[in-house]
Amino acid sequence: MMEPQLITPISIGDVVTKAEQAKKDGKRLVQIGCTKIEDNFEIIYVYDKNYQMTSYRITVKQDDEIPSISGIYFGAFVYENEIHDLYGIHVKGINIDFKGTFYKTTIKHPFSVTIVKEDDTCQNK
Amino acid sequence: MSKQITVPFGPQHPVLPEPLHLDLVLEDEKVVDVIPTIGYVHRGLEKLVEKREYTEYVFIAERICGICSFIHSQTYVQGIEQIMGLEIPERAQYLRTIWSEYSRLHSHLLWLGCFADSMGFESVFMNSWRLREHILDDLEATTGGRVIQGVCKVGGVRRDITPEKLDEMVKGLKGIEHELQDLTNVFLHDSSIQHRLKGIGVLSKEDAYYLGAVGPTARGSGLAIDIRETGYAAFGKINFKPVVEYDGDCYARCAVRAKEMFTSIDIIEQCAKKIPDGTVDMKVTGAPDGEYFSRAEQPRGEVIHYIKGNGKKNLVRHRVRTPTFTNIPPLVTLLKGCDLADVPVIVLTIDPCIGCAER
Amino acid sequence: MTYLAKSPWIIHYDASSCNGCDIEILACLTPMYDVERFGIINTGNPKHADIFVVTGSINEANREVIQNIYNQMPDPKVVVAVGICACSGGVFRECYNVAGGIDKLIPVDVYVPGCAARPESIIDGIVTAWGILEEKLKNKVSSPMVSDHDHKAHHKHAQGGAQ
Numbered sequence: 001m002m003e004p005q006l007i008t009p010i011s012i013g014d015v016v017t018k019a020e021q022a023k024k025d026g027k028r029l030v031q032i033g034c035t036k037i038e039d040n041f042e043i044i045y046v047y048d049k050n051y052q053m054t055s056y057r058i059t060v061k062q063d064d065e066i067p068s069i070s071g072i073y074f075g076a077f078v079y080e081n082e083i084h085d086l087y088g089i090h091v092k093g094i095n096i097d098f099k100g101t102f103y104k105t106t107i108k109h110p111f112s113v114t115i116v117k118e119d120d121t122c123q124n125k
Numbered sequence: 126m127s128k129q130i131t132v133p134f135g136p137q138h139p140v141l142p143e144p145l146h147l148d149l150v151l152e153d154e155k156v157v158d159v160i161p162t163i164g165y166v167h168r169g170l171e172k173l174v175e176k177r178e179y180t181e182y183v184f185i186a187e188r189i190c191g192i193c194s195f196i197h198s199q200t201y202v203q204g205i206e207q208i209m210g211l212e213i214p215e216r217a218q219y220l221r222t223i224w225s226e227y228s229r230l231h232s233h234l235l236w237l238g239c240f241a242d243s244m245g246f247e248s249v250f251m252n253s254w255r256l257r258e259h260i261l262d263d264l265e266a267t268t269g270g271r272v273i274q275g276v277c278k279v280g281g282v283r284r285d286i287t288p289e290k291l292d293e294m295v296k297g298l299k300g301i302e303h304e305l306q307d308l309t310n311v312f313l314h315d316s317s318i319q320h321r322l323k324g325i326g327v328l329s330k331e332d333a334y335y336l337g338a339v340g341p342t343a344r345g346s347g348l349a350i351d352i353r354e355t356g357y358a359a360f361g362k363i364n365f366k367p368v369v370e371y372d373g374d375c376y377a378r379c380a381v382r383a384k385e386m387f388t389s390i391d392i393i394e395q396c397a398k399k400i401p402d403g404t405v406d407m408k409v410t411g412a413p414d415g416e417y418f419s420r421a422e423q424p425r426g427e428v429i430h431y432i433k434g435n436g437k438k439n440l441v442r443h444r445v446r447t448p449t450f451t452n453i454p455p456l457v458t459l460l461k462g463c464d465l466a467d468v469p470v471i472v473l474t475i476d477p478c479i480g481c482a483e484r
Numbered sequence: 485m486t487y488l489a490k491s492p493w494i495i496h497y498d499a500s501s502c503n504g505c506d507i508e509i510l511a512c513l514t515p516m517y518d519v520e521r522f523g524i525i526n527t528g529n530p531k532h533a534d535i536f537v538v539t540g541s542i543n544e545a546n547r548e549v550i551q552n553i554y555n556q557m558p559d560p561k562v563v564v565a566v567g568i569c570a571c572s573g574g575v576f577r578e579c580y581n582v583a584g585g586i587d588k589l590i591p592v593d594v595y596v597p598g599c600a601a602r603p604e605s606i607i608d609g610i611v612t613a614w615g616i617l618e619e620k621l622k623n624k625v626s627s628p629m630v631s632d633h634d635h636k637a638h639h640k641h642a643q644g645g646a647q
Contacts (some may be wrong), residue, residue, distance in 0.1 A: 173579060188599070272508065
């Protein structure tokens with residue numbers, strides 16, 4: 001069995017300070033991921049040092065604006081553009097902002113809506 | 126300052142088997158800025174969890190990528206097993222380890238071939254793909270599939286390997302080991318290859334760490350990040366050391382992959398000696414309720430499957446962070462300041478796997 | 485087929501394939517399967533190619549690329565859809581960004597099923613395509629230019645896609 005994983009809930013305002021703290025502690029950014037839970041969106045920031053993961057969770061609504069941590073971790077821009085394109089959450093101040101062209105999708109913000117392909121006969125609905 | 130021009134690279138490009146698009150901003154022959162565009166392979170398969178039960182979804186997880194296929198399914202089922210608190214039979218853990226090292230061998234040989242081809246070294250391309258067929262034959266004989274194996278399931282694996290076959294596999298690997306040695310020696314000690322790779326595309330240790338480089342890209346820069354050390358599957362019971370090179374240039378990244386192939390052979394041998402008897406699967410009832418970050422080391426680096434279930438047959442969220450996705454920022458940094466002619470070589474040293482990256 | 489006017493050159497494009505079929509196509513070129521014995525060469529330039537081998541299904545970003553490559557190829561030309569994703573969408577047909585098989589966009593001559601398609605069946609498909617190529621050459625068939633105007637018009641109307 002692997003170690004249990006704790007995800008600490010924080011507020012939107014703490015995102016940047018926690019990122020700064022993580023960088024000071026010599027942690028690397030592992031990933032930023034988003035999940036839709038009913039009407040809310042959970043964004044999880046994961047940092048790692050010596051295979052010990054530290055995770056922070058924020059809960060936001062659609063069209064909320066979250067601060068970018070790409071000023072602290074340059075590589076965060078890929079995750080932040082992804083969150084913007086797939087979920088429609090605005091991220092303020094990304095260093096390389098694709099402005100919604102990172103993923104070209106048929107449906108705008110596909111992960112924020114329920115999708116049923118009407119014209120397809122063989123699918124589980 | 127001279128005039129800047131933008132040169133598109135890809136999506137359909139002779140050195141890229143997969144579509145990746147880069148806009149290269151050039152000043153004369155020097156690349157001054159790089160803007161990556163992805164999305165040519167984006168299918169949106171993570172959203173299929175809403176339509177597939179968590180046990181069926183293993184097949185989708187496996188098809189995220191046809192090269193890292195086995196390790197994707199392994200990481201996914203590991204996550205589900207963690208959430209459900211399943212202690213799967215030890216034999217299944219060892220079998221997963223053996224197959225994951227086989228897929229690493231096949232992936233590294235594939236990369237070596239494509240990489241040699243990108244700089245016109247045709248004979249290495251042909252020879253490494255010839256050796257790769259031995260690996261694929263073993264994979265096919267034991268799992269039933271060449272590149273998509275479909276052998277992992279929640280609660281264990283679908284097939285067992287008989288002790289005789291296991292012996293045969295180890296003997297087969299021993300047989301190709303010296304050929305592999307010849308091949309990598311030719312590749313790594315060739316003076317024109319060294320001329321092409323040494324000192325090109327240097328990624329410092331600090332950059333690699335904070336930009337999020339993983340796998341051979343990080344290990345080529347002196348970072349010993351190898352998720353196998355956390356001891357998932359049977360790796361905790363195996364002796365191995367991650368291969369690390371310190372120069373951070375294209376040559377170091379190539380050397381890491383070339384040497385890792387021998388580590389993989391060694392791991393498979395150790396597994397064949399230590400593998401216990403017993404069953405290879407267990408009955409699974411219920412559905413996952415909880416969340417977990419499942420990690421594993423793919424040929425290209427650390428992969429993360431985030432799985433969240435709420436006690437129903439369909440998961441709430443499956444999010445995959447693949448090694449190539451997090452290797453994009455280091456790639457962008459690497460390309461700045463290089464010559465246009467070196468771009469294909471540098472791109473291929475991070476071993477991009479676009480199918481993984483875009484899901 | 486005992487005599488052929490051409491050595492067919494292929495161009496391969498990975499639409500939204502998982503790489504499984506792509507690496508099997510590459511495996512066809514290498515010593516184990518060796519399609520070069522038929523004179524088949526994998527080229528990177530659409531203007532040199534006779535056979536267009538596509539893996540994976542259509543999505544929003546690559547429809548333009550596929551059309552461009554198809555339109556740039558000289559006549560006669562043959563399209564081979566390799567793998568079940570290229571034939572119909574396969575396991576990904578229900579994904580929001582997958583529009584279906586390649587035949588929704590360009591005319592397909594040979595379908596090679598399988599996930600992933602095995603090198604043997606890929607070679608079989610390409611050799612079948614070769615026969616069709618000869619036929620098209622004999623009858624001087626010219627392939628239509630394909631365009632995506634309908635889709636674009638629809639797209640504007642539906643306001644889909646990220647902006």
